[in-house]
Amino acid sequence: MPKQSAPKKTAPKQAPKKSLSAGAEADPRFELVAAALARVPGFSLMESKSGALRGMMLHGKSFGMSSHGRFILKLNDERAAALIAQGVGKAFSPSPGRAMKGWLEVTKPKADWVALAKEGLALAAAPKKPSPRAAKKKSAAKIGKPAKRQRGLQRSKA
Numbered sequence: 001m002p003k004q005s006a007p008k009k010t011a012p013k014q015a016p017k018k019s020l021s022a023g024a025e026a027d028p029r030f031e032l033v034a035a036a037l038a039r040v041p042g043f044s045l046m047e048s049k050s051g052a053l054r055g056m057m058l059h060g061k062s063f064g065m066s067s068h069g070r071f072i073l074k075l076n077d078e079r080a081a082a083l084i085a086q087g088v089g090k091a092f093s094p095s096p097g098r099a100m101k102g103w104l105e106v107t108k109p110k111a112d113w114v115a116l117a118k119e120g121l122a123l124a125a126a127p128k129k130p131s132p133r134a135a136k137k138k139s140a141a142k143i144g145k146p147a148k149r150q151r152g153l154q155r156s157k158a
Helices: 028-037 077-086 113-125 132-143
Strands: 043-047 053-058 061-067 070-074 089-091 103-106
Touching (some): 028 053, 070 113, 077 089
Antiparallel strands (some): 061 070, 089 103
C-alpha cells in the first residue's frame, strides 16, 4: 500500500487591507473623522460599491455620511438650525425641494468635521424619548384597555 503524505499547511489567505478612504472620491477630511471614531464601541463605516458614498453608523443606525466631498450629519433640529444660522452648513436635501429634518450638509470649508461628527455620534448614542403616541399606547396597556379598537369584529343584529 502506497504511503500517503500529510496535507501541506498553508497560511490562510488574507484580504488586502483597505485604507479608511478607499473610494476614488473619498475626502481626506473624512479620513480624519473615521480615524477619530474608529475605536468607539458600535461604530462602523458603510461604503457604496463605487466608494463615492461613505456612511457612519452606530449600532446599525446611520448618523452621517460623506459623498462627493460633502459632509452630511444627523443632529437635533435646534442644533442644525443654529449651525445653519451661523453659516456652517445648509439643510440637507437629497432631492430638490425635499429637506430632511435634522440633517445638515456642512458647507463651510474650514468647519471642524471631527467635532461635528462627535456631536452627531453623541446624539445617536443618546437614549430615545418615547413619542407621545407611544406613551399613550403604553399607558393604555397598563390600564388593561386595548391600545387600538378593532372595527368590524362585533356586529350588532339589526
